[in-house]
Amino acid sequence: MIAHHPDDALLMGYASGTADEATSLIIATHLHYCIMCRMRSRGMETIGGSLLEEIAPQAMAAGALEATLAKLDQVKPYERPRRAPSRDGTPGVLRSYLGGDLRDVRWRQMGPRLAYAPLFRRDGVAVRLLRGVPGADSGSHSHQGLEYTLVLQGGYTDVTGSYAPGDLQVMEAGACHNPVADPGEDCINLAVTTGRLKFDSLIQKIAAPLFGF
């Protein structure tokens, strides 16, 4: 069961289309796992439909309908792109960003127990995969900006609770935690971070900028 969900504001950013791409990606990936939030999101889209229905219409330019009708014969019916199925259960929405499955990811080691893979960075928001072997301790750190973490495999535990696949953790700016990967499979997370992380230990303080954290 999924225990940690986005709040209404966060989910509404996705449903309304005002959230940035990185935030939208992590919410969409949560929705892959969470039927309840898929229903919540659909309810919010229905609000969007109602607002659209109720908005004061703005007249289209003269000839707009004729121009569009003239194009109808030139366009083909839309076909959903066919994707090869995942071999390891990687959410489809994430696969299009990975260019493959989780097991194809090329990891960059950060010490013996942690690894990461950058996906993209835009407007100061970084999207990465993080991977820790069981017991790996990412080090006590605090956040200068928001951080969203979604578990894809394995799990981790910190002062706020335990997180399993599909669970979303939101860390507000200034919050501090010390997540440790649970026993079992390697823990793999999707992480969206704004602002740099501040590590408490000196070694990590030195290393973090090298890895782009």
Add this chain to the structure above:
Amino acid sequence: MDALLGRVAATQDRAAFAALFAHFAPRVKAYLLRLGAPSGVAEELAQEALLSVWRKAHLFDPAKASAATWLFTIARNLRIDAIRRERRPELDPEDFMPEPDTDADAGLMLAENEGRLRLALKELPADQIQVVELSFFADKPHSQIAAELGIPLGTVKSRLRLAMGRLKRAMGGDE
């Protein structure tokens, strides 16, 4: 509107398409203008949204959403793609995790309930409808919406939560 869309899907009915265009194109244009699109861009994208309706009509499922909600998602995605030049991370409908039986109580979303939703939206207290509308039309994170309203982020979030609770109750779902 749902029936018109069905006719476009089934028989490529151009008269039905023209009626959909007359209703929705000016609304999509108004939506894009509200979100700050220049007039020419809003006009062009509204036409493009309706062209998408023509191309995608066979994917419309009236059991899942009304025509207005479906149009909203098309306009939303088109704006992200064309104006923000970002990708819209969308779920792949064929690759969900196995689902338990859908709980009817969770419904806030069935097309036939939309009339009730619209009434409930009109009855929301002014401070709640304001944050709902800004969530859709301001194109800003909630932290910025809070700053511009001069209220704490927590207040924006609690107003949204209250609004969602009221809307759900109005639809007959559990809170």
